[in-house]
Amino acid sequence: MIWLIGNRGMLGSDVEVLLKRDYQPYIASDIDVDITDFKALRDFIARSDVSWIINCSAYTAVDNAEDERDKTFAINADGAHNIACVAAAAGAALVHVSTDYVFDGEKSEPYLEEDTPNPIGVYGLSKLAGERHVASAMGRYFIIRTAWLYGHRGNNFVRTMLRLFSERDEVRVVADQWGSPTFTKDLAAAIISIISGNSTRYGIYHFTNEGRTTWYDFAREIYTLARNYRRVDREVRIIPITTEEYPTKVKRPRNSYLSKDKIRRVMGIECRDWRDALEEYVREMTSHPPADFSPMPPNPPEGGLFGL
Numbered sequence: 001m002i003w004l005i006g007n008r009g010m011l012g013s014d015v016e017v018l019l020k021r022d023y024q025p026y027i028a029s030d031i032d033v034d035i036t037d038f039k040a041l042r043d044f045i046a047r048s049d050v051s052w053i054i055n056c057s058a059y060t061a062v063d064n065a066e067d068e069r070d071k072t073f074a075i076n077a078d079g080a081h082n083i084a085c086v087a088a089a090a091g092a093a094l095v096h097v098s099t100d101y102v103f104d105g106e107k108s109e110p111y112l113e114e115d116t117p118n119p120i121g122v123y124g125l126s127k128l129a130g131e132r133h134v135a136s137a138m139g140r141y142f143i144i145r146t147a148w149l150y151g152h153r154g155n156n157f158v159r160t161m162l163r164l165f166s167e168r169d170e171v172r173v174v175a176d177q178w179g180s181p182t183f184t185k186d187l188a189a190a191i192i193s194i195i196s197g198n199s200t201r202y203g204i205y206h207f208t209n210e211g212r213t214t215w216y217d218f219a220r221e222i223y224t225l226a227r228n229y230r231r232v233d234r235e236v237r238i239i240p241i242t243t244e245e246y247p248t249k250v251k252r253p254r255n256s257y258l259s260k261d262k263i264r265r266v267m268g269i270e271c272r273d274w275r276d277a278l279e280e281y282v283r284e285m286t287s288h289p290p291a292d293f294s295p296m297p298p299n300p301p302e303g304g305l306f307g308l
């Protein structure tokens, strides 16, 4: 039995789609079983014979985290610790999702799993603390660091851009931060592949879609696809700006590019190009949105023209 934690989030909902597709026996929880409440987790697992736990729950509001340090740490650090302790006690293996924000973004080369973390904000600090709690509480864990996620549920950069393209003649987007846009569907498939293969190659791995781009070029690609799929029928100027021209509460890593060599080599998991994944996403949004897609949110996400 698999226990999916965070099934109502952007990534968790795509993991659940695959669990259903594969007829995998699973149970799921979200905010209804608060991960900061150890007893609630223990009571929940006591009812089932769980051999794998997937943790997609987190506090993900990067800017708000600066003002909500205690809450952020309670969820991302203590919550992760609680889940790892419950997993260890149940003899279950854990897939725990983490982030590029554990790095400061100052490296010019792709980040490797063994590079020294150095978070530059509360969110990154809390996620790093969560990683360390997991690694100290149990041995059978997979920590998957990812970046720049978008999916069909919840708010994200792609949906914000699509909305802005329908409202504005000009959109200004940061062009000096680098990373890899990643479709939650692809990360969900990588997680399911680890579990289906009953892998025992525990440790930290990086997974994103392949290729390196900036928020500005990401926005331009979204615009091109939106025109091709007739989601936008007007001219919009996309203007490159610097990080300094778009101040936010928390600094973002300048380089978020994660090396995927390890997950390819050890797990045989491939990472498709981010442009191919994005095209599929826009096509799905346009042609056959599943019934449970959440509607386009009315307001920009926290942090405006950035992803997480």
Ligand SMILES: NC(=O)c1ccc[n+]([C@@H]2O[C@H](COP(=O)([O-])OP(=O)(O)OC[C@H]3O[C@@H](n4cnc5c(N)ncnc54)[C@H](OP(=O)(O)O)[C@@H]3O)[C@@H](O)[C@H]2O)c1
Pocket: 006, 007, 008, 009, 010, 011, 012, 030, 031, 032, 033, 034, 035, 036, 055, 056, 057, 058, 059, 060, 075, 079, 097, 098, 099, 100, 127, 146, 147, 148, 149, 150, 154, 307, 308
């Ligand atoms: N989004 C990105 O760009 C990005 C980038 C790198 C890494 N990540 C990591 O990827 C993972 C998935 O991110 P996501 O964007 O899919 O997150 P998300 O959409 O914000 O989903 C997180 C889920 O966790 C739930 N949750 C929050 N506090 C909880 C608690 N105390 N107990 C139980 N559930 C709780 C949330 O419920 P509420 O909505 O009700 O709070 C939400 O349903 C996270 O570990 C995140 O750190 C994300």
